[in-house]
Amino acid sequence: MDAIFLQILNGLDKGGAYALIALGLTLAFGTLGVVNFAHGALFMLGAFCTVGFNKILTLEKVALDPTKMTAWGTPLEVRTPYVETWFGDFGAFLVDYSVPVSLIVVIPLMLLVGIAMERGLIRHFYKRPHADQILVTFGLAIVLQELIKHYFGANPIPQSVPEIVSGSANIGSWFGLGDSLVYPWWRLVYFGFSAVVIFSVFAFLKFTTFGMVVRAGMFDREQVSMLGINIEKRFTIVFGLAAVVAGVAGAMYTPILPPDYHIGMEFLVLSFVVVVVGGMGSLGGAVTAGFLLGILQSFSSMNEIKSILPGIDQIIIYLVAVVVLLAMPRGLMGRKGVMED
Amino acid sequence: MENIVLHVNDVHKSFAGLHALSDIDLSIREDETHAIIGPNGAGKSTLLNVCIGRLKPDSGSVVFDGVTLTGKKPHEINQLGVARVFQTPEVFPDLTAIDNVMVPALAKRDGAFKMSLFKRLSREKDLRVEAERVLEDLGMADQMQQVASEMSRGNKRRLELAMSLIQKPRLLLLDEPTAGMARHDTNATIDLLQKIKAGGITTVIIEHDMHVVFSLADRISVLAGGRIIAQGTPDEIKDNPKVKEAYLGEEQV
Amino acid sequence: MNQGSLFKDLMLFLVFAGVVLAAPVLLAPLGANYPDLLQKFAIFGIFAIGFNILFGLTGYLSFGHAAFLGVGSYASVWVFKLLSMNVIPAVIFSVIVSGLFAFLIGFVSLRRSGIYFSILTLAFAQMSYNLAYSVLTPITNGETGLQIRQLAPSDRAADYVLNLRDEDLRILDQAFGVVEHGIPITNLFGIKMSGYPGFYFCAVLLILAFGLSILIARSNFGMMLKAIKSNQNRLSYTGINTRPYLIAAFVISGMFAGLSGSLLAVTDPLAGAERMQWTASGEVVLMTILGGAGTLVGPVLGATLIKFFENIFSAINDNVLQGVYSFLPDGLREAAVAVSGLFVGSGWHLTLGLLFMIIVIFLPGGLMQGFELITGRFKRKAKAETPSQQSKQPAE
Numbered sequence: 005m006d007a008i009f010l011q012i013l014n015g016l017d018k019g020g021a022y023a024l025i026a027l028g029l030t031l032a033f034g035t036l037g038v039v040n041f042a043h044g045a046l047f048m049l050g051a052f053c054t055v056g057f058n059k060i061l062t063l064e065k066v067a068l069d070p071t072k073m074t075a076w077g078t079p080l081e082v083r084t085p086y087v088e089t090w091f092g093d094f095g096a097f098l099v100d101y102s103v104p105v106s107l108i109v110v111i112p113l114m115l116l117v118g119i120a121m122e123r124g125l126i127r128h129f130y131k132r133p134h135a136d137q138i139l140v141t142f143g144l145a146i147v148l149q150e151l152i153k154h155y156f157g158a159n160p161i162p163q164s165v166p167e168i169v170s171g172s173a174n175i176g177s178w179f180g181l182g183d184s185l186v187y188p189w190w191r192l193v194y195f196g197f198s199a200v201v202i203f204s205v206f207a208f209l210k211f212t213t214f215g216m217v218v219r220a221g222m223f224d225r226e227q228v229s230m231l232g233i234n235i236e237k238r239f240t241i242v243f244g245l246a247a248v249v250a251g252v253a254g255a256m257y258t259p260i261l262p263p264d265y266h267i268g269m270e271f272l273v274l275s276f277v278v279v280v281v282g283g284m285g286s287l288g289g290a291v292t293a294g295f296l297l298g299i300l301q302s303f304s305s306m307n308e309i310k311s312i313l314p315g316i317d318q319i320i321i322y323l324v325a326v327v328v329l330l331a332m333p334r335g336l337m338g339r340k341g342v343m344e345d
Numbered sequence: 346m347e348n349i350v351l352h353v354n355d356v357h358k359s360f361a362g363l364h365a366l367s368d369i370d371l372s373i374r375e376d377e378t379h380a381i382i383g384p385n386g387a388g389k390s391t392l393l394n395v396c397i398g399r400l401k402p403d404s405g406s407v408v409f410d411g412v413t414l415t416g417k418k419p420h421e422i423n424q425l426g427v428a429r430v431f432q433t434p435e436v437f438p439d440l441t442a443i444d445n446v447m448v449p450a451l452a453k454r455d456g457a458f459k460m461s462l463f464k465r466l467s468r469e470k471d472l473r474v475e476a477e478r479v480l481e482d483l484g485m486a487d488q489m490q491q492v493a494s495e496m497s498r499g500n501k502r503r504l505e506l507a508m509s510l511i512q513k514p515r516l517l518l519l520d521e522p523t524a525g526m527a528r529h530d531t532n533a534t535i536d537l538l539q540k541i542k543a544g545g546i547t548t549v550i551i552e553h554d555m556h557v558v559f560s561l562a563d564r565i566s567v568l569a570g571g572r573i574i575a576q577g578t579p580d581e582i583k584d585n586p587k588v589k590e591a592y593l594g595e596e597q598v
Numbered sequence: 599m600n601q602g603s604l605f606k607d608l609m610l611f612l613v614f615a616g617v618v619l620a621a622p623v624l625l626a627p628l629g630a631n632y633p634d635l636l637q638k639f640a641i642f643g644i645f646a647i648g649f650n651i652l653f654g655l656t657g658y659l660s661f662g663h664a665a666f667l668g669v670g671s672y673a674s675v676w677v678f679k680l681l682s683m684n685v686i687p688a689v690i691f692s693v694i695v696s697g698l699f700a701f702l703i704g705f706v707s708l709r710r711s712g713i714y715f716s717i718l719t720l721a722f723a724q725m726s727y728n729l730a731y732s733v734l735t736p737i738t739n740g741e742t743g744l745q746i747r748q749l750a751p752s753d754r755a756a757d758y759v760l761n762l763r764d765e766d767l768r769i770l771d772q773a774f775g776v777v778e779h780g781i782p783i784t785n786l787f788g789i790k791m792s793g794y795p796g797f798y799f800c801a802v803l804l805i806l807a808f809g810l811s812i813l814i815a816r817s818n819f820g821m822m823l824k825a826i827k828s829n830q831n832r833l834s835y836t837g838i839n840t841r842p843y844l845i846a847a848f849v850i851s852g853m854f855a856g857l858s859g860s861l862l863a864v865t866d867p868l869a870g871a872e873r874m875q876w877t878a879s880g881e882v883v884l885m886t887i888l889g890g891a892g893t894l895v896g897p898v899l900g901a902t903l904i905k906f907f908e909n910i911f912s913a914i915n916d917n918v919l920q921g922v923y924s925f926l927p928d929g930l931r932e933a934a935v936a937v938s939g940l941f942v943g944s945g946w947h948l949t950l951g952l953l954f955m956i957i958v959i960f961l962p963g964g965l966m967q968g969f970e971l972i973t974g975r976f977k978r979k980a981k982a983e984t985p986s987q988q989s990k991q992p993a994e
Contacts, residue, residue: 039713128959134713135659139887140958142880146951154940154948269876273724276717284714315733322725329718330709397835423837435835437828448825451818452837460846461818465604469818508836 006176006185011302013175017191017260019298020198024253025275026282026290027205028246034222034285035239038126039134041141043250044272045148049117050110050251051263052152055161057106061087061099101166103259110255111248118247122240145269153265160262165190190259197256201249202291209287218242222285277325283338293336297321348375350516350547356395356405365391366571369405373516378548380558383568389551392568393520396549397429398422409516420457426515432524434501436508438494442485445493446476446507453512479511483537499530503537510541517541519550523557535560559583607812610894615805622794630906633793638905640800641861644807646885646897648854651814652847653883654892657827659716661879662703662723666696666852668730668874670859672737675744675869682770683782685791685799685864689857696856697849704848708841711830723879730871743870749778784864796865803861804898807854812894814850823847877947884954890964899965904950911949914942
């Protein structure tokens with residue numbers, strides 16, 4: 005029982021990341037009709053915005069303390085981040101909370117990146133075949149990840165979580181399941197965070213007029229254009245929004261999985277599978293499938309299951325995708341007429 | 346009793362509770378040109394789609410030459426001898442006219458699949474001669490090497506007819522062959538279809554334009570509200586009060 | 599693509615064969631005439647030709663072709679380990695195995711078309727890659743990769759299964775009494791498959807593959823594939839069952855990929871999972887579209903160019919750049935070195951990605967289309983003098 009509960013929890017944070025990426029993919033696909041192979045790179049960019057932010061915050065001032073000596077008889081070097089020397093306790097707070105605080109930087113940056121990408125590249129590919137869209141965004145994904153590799157190196161860069169949530173939560177005791185069930189706080193935070201983002205996106209689309217136009221546009225683009233509404237402009241913003249969602253998903257994920265330059269492609273392939281399973285063009289499907297597949301993946305990595313089916317955790321998602329696509333060509337919640345021959 | 350090629354038996358089809366087709370009984374005789382007319386939304390396209398197996402009727406059956414078409418795949422239906430011309434011309438835009446016609450010719454001769462990896466297409470002399478003849482008959486002798494995407498709509502239509510005719514179908518289904526055409530081109534198309542008719546192919550035409558229908562059809566079925574309300578020769582249909590009420594009245598023929 | 603006459607095709611084939619066989623001489627001025635690189639040109643040329651049979655003719659964009667390349671490599675190394683260092687059984691076995699593997703994947707993936715097909719193939723390739731790294735370690739030797747080893751001592755041959763990672767068997771070679779000293783080299787009936795002989799082996803197969811691709815493109819079968827690309831829906835109303843045609847094209851192109859994977863193992867007998875990664879699948883897509891998808895020569899041209907520039911760019915490091923920019927003043931030089939350094943050495947992939955984008959944006963028809971545009975301009979000038987050109991039908 006404990007083990008099952010734990011696996012569900014395990015699946016939730018990974019599923020949250022899948023769901024957030026898949027959500028953006030679906031938004032971009034539903035509104036612009038563009039298959040974006042660079043969407044995973046946006047997740048990676050978000051993660052590296054956080055890494056960069058942290059690097060800047062922790063730039064250190066090196067001072068020599070003549071009163072203390074090292075074992076070699078030289079004055080002791082004292083390293084303090086500039087922010088701490090300038091802002092004191094507040095600076096220390098910033099360094100501690102660098103991951104969540106970095107969102108202040110990540111959100112506007114990713115919005116800019118998304119809008120620039122749509123204006124500069126994607127826009128010229130609306131009327132080109134899907135194959136061309138795939139290829140050009142694939143090229144862009146390579147460019148972005150190689151740039152990151154050049155500036156940040158090829159090795160994963162771990163990020164630490166704020167002190168206060170660095171431990172594990174004794175979840176078992178909350179539900180009366182005994183003390184054996186503990187779970188890292190940050191992963192709970194990530195799940196909560198992804199849920200909040202997902203709900204905000206849905207609320208935005210549901211309750212604002214902007215969102216209503218976008219949803220109508222996803223449903224029938226020509227009809228909405230005929231109403232004299234400038235749908236293109238709104239779609240640009242939606243693309244920016246999708247980039248932000250992917251970016252914050254990547255930023256907040258850094259403490260869970262130290263990011264390296266090809267984390268984006270790994271998540272992209274899985275998120276595509278999520279989108280396909282959920283049903284191309286269905287936002288609800290993307291989110292549901294994201295969590296479902298995340299949980300499924302964590303279950304299949306249980307030792308009990310791996311001992312029966314070795315390696316199943318490596319391929320379960322792909323297997324499910326194949327089965328779903330063959331049995332339900334439109335995916336779990338796919339709409340009729342989306343991407344059909 | 347003449348030979349019946351296509352038999353539509355008591356077909357019903359509804360979409361979300363709306364009756365698109367009810368009690369449809371239709372027999373297409375060999376060598377006749379049968380027109381199906383009716384106002385917009387009468388169910389003409391639904392009927393055609395049921396005939397070619399694209400839609401499955403809720404009840405009833407479509408039998409072609411003793412074989413039930415319902416549930417068959419498009420290529421299977423074609424291989425039985427049913428060719429179809431689409432409302433908006435559907436050709437192979439990247440291929441030349443002659444290749445456009447060679448493809449169905451191969452399909453007719455070799456069946457739905459043949460692994461002829463090493464047979465050079467350019468050495469299919471017999472088929473090529475035949476394809477050229479069909480194109481010439483349709484007045485496309487000058488366009489044989491033209492790529493289909495560069496053709497006018499009228500020529501695409503002719504090309505598509507050529508693609509069907511080379512298969513010598515036992516039944517030819519034409520979906521609004523003059524849709525969106527100006528009067529001049531409509532007349533040219535009528536001439537063309539009359540030529541085909543003279544060649545003796547059983548044809549079903551779905552058409553909106555009365556002029557086309559009355560110049561071509563041997564028999565006419567009038568569809569209104571998903572039912573066949575009248576059936577008969579063009580003269581009978583012209584004088585049928587029910588038809589006038591449902592359809593002709595508004596068109597002033 | 600026009601239906602070239604038999605004579606023209608024959609000339610094309612002969613010229614191609616001549617150029618390939620003379621490549622060591624022709625490429626000497628470029629400094630690209632050493633066997634290792636020439637082998638790569640030929641091997642990836644075959645890979646791209648095969649990919650083009652699927653993508654160029656049917657328009658189905660597979661993002662998982664590297665999986666077949668990898669399978670071909672593994673299959674060959676296993677034949678080297680178990681049967682013989684002679685390359686013939688290895689090549690044949692690899693082509694068969696990758697063909698079967700392609701049939702399995704194609705059978706499922708081709709249930710869908712468009713981007714679904716691309717995603718499915720990508721997922722399958724990624725799945726194969728994961729499997730090769732983890733569960734299938736007994737077959738693939740995981741991260742280390744599969745290599746040939748010394749022969750197992752004859753007294754231990756009975757329990758070879760346990761030692762295969764460290765010791766080989768080579769039943770056929772043993773039966774024919776081949777004597778080995780240390781780790782043997784792949785051979786073709788005694789001719790060692792390294793250096794120029796290795797290149798010529800690959801070159802002959804490349805020429806055969808090219809000839810086969812001409813035959814396919816001009817065949818009835820090839821016409822059906824082109825019709826699929828042009829309008830698949832219409833084709834099925836024309837009486838053609840498109841699915842077996844697609845599966846056949848997919849399997850053929852998978853076999854070409856398996857052949858090139860096998861040749862990689864022939865020229866350097868080891869196989870690793872990284873050959874199956876999505877980057878490798880992406881590379882063959884780039885080769886094909888760079889040269890020109892759907893053209894005959896384009897894919898080979900693209901493969902050669904990419905491998906050539908990969909070779910040059912990867913070899914350049916900061917010291918070389920310092921030399922190149924030595925004429926500049928200090929500050930400028932550093933800046934120039936820093937910017938150029940992005941694109942060379944390990945930054946070659948960045949160049950590749952940019953190239954990818956540039957080609958898709960500006961020249962989706964590839965270099966061959968570019969040539970046609972240029973030569974077409976001259977031809978049109980000449981043609982404008984004669985009134986024989988077809989006038990377009992007036993629109994109705």
